[in-house]
Amino acid sequence: MPEAGLASEVAAIAAEAGRLAMARWDTDFKRWEKVPGSPVCDVDLEVDSLLRIRLAALLPDAGWLSEETADNARRLSARRIWVVDPIDGTRDYLRGRPGWAVSIALVEDGQPVIGVLDAPARREVWTAEAGNGAFRNGARLAVAPRDTLAGARVPADQLPRVDSDLVMVAKPNSIALRIAMVAAGEADLLATIRWGNEWDVAAAVLIAREAGAAITDALGRPLAFNTPSGQAFGVLASAPGIHDAAVERLADRAREVLRA
Known part of the structure; x- marks a missing residue:
């Protein structure tokens, strides 16, 4: 410590x-x-x-x-x-x-x-x-007590049709600030489905985690830092009650990206 x-x-x-x-x-x-x-x-x-x-x-x-x-x-x-x-x-x-x-x-x-x-x-x-x-x-800070994925607030400029049951909220360019929105209960879900850099998310991951959010990579696996590549495949930060459902919804899309 x-x-x-x-x-x-x-x-x-x-x-x-x-x-x-x-x-x-x-x-x-x-x-x-x-x-x-x-x-x-x-x-x-x-x-x-x-x-x-x-x-x-x-x-x-x-x-x-x-x-x-x-x-x-x-x-x-x-x-x-x-x-x-x-x-x-x-x-x-x-x-x-x-x-x-x-x-x-x-x-x-x-x-x-x-x-x-x-x-x-x-x-x-x-x-x-x-x-x-x-x-x-x-x-x-404390995450929102959401337990249903439909209606979850997501910082985004647009959403694919398959996610039309989600609700867009204002999106800062900083992904760290978007993750922090989950920590503050101003969003319920933030997800990326791509390779990203540890420096983009390391501080925000701890902020969200300490506020009670569930945090994994895009496939639901634990995140690790100071890896040889300095990267992780996506980040998924959410209210704990919807995390499993979010992983399930995104899993096929994430695997498709990995296969590409």
Whole structure:
């Protein structure tokens, strides 16, 4: 388990990074695509650099996995590792929309034990520590008590016809914030059916888990972090009462993606 007070120090570092991102948000910064469909900007790199310096000073022995840093296999031998997305939801950041956040997780023995999302444009700070609950702006979070899949609220821009019994709610670009919506009881289900990166979800997975959500990959299997690939096949976060039904509904689609 993390040292006493460490979560507060991580939250302070996330807040510093959030202030930097906010100060640069409405300025003339460079932007480009790492690969088609994957935008990045100068600010991503500036925030990444700040986080690496500050977090390394906190735990010099911890490994590092970040969207904006070249991966290094040495992290695999580390018991503890920082898993970071300096700006999760870069598309919203570039468009001047508030659906982005600084995401920091401390992973210990393959599972997140501290998670922080700092979303300054939304005036939100989400925090969790393993065994101690999850909070937004200091208020304890709890998932919604839903036990039927039909009518479940999903952050989405559109839904396939087969899911027309679900209810769309507003969707921030940040997948971490969408998972956090489940933690806050503002959504009942978030699911992706594709390979995704650990840095996108590590902090939010702990926040949702500590709020009582059920969390698995797209096939209902436990999630693990600091894996060699740094990826997992999808994430499914939901109210516990609908998780099995959600896995069952998505299973064929998930297997089809894996076969492709």
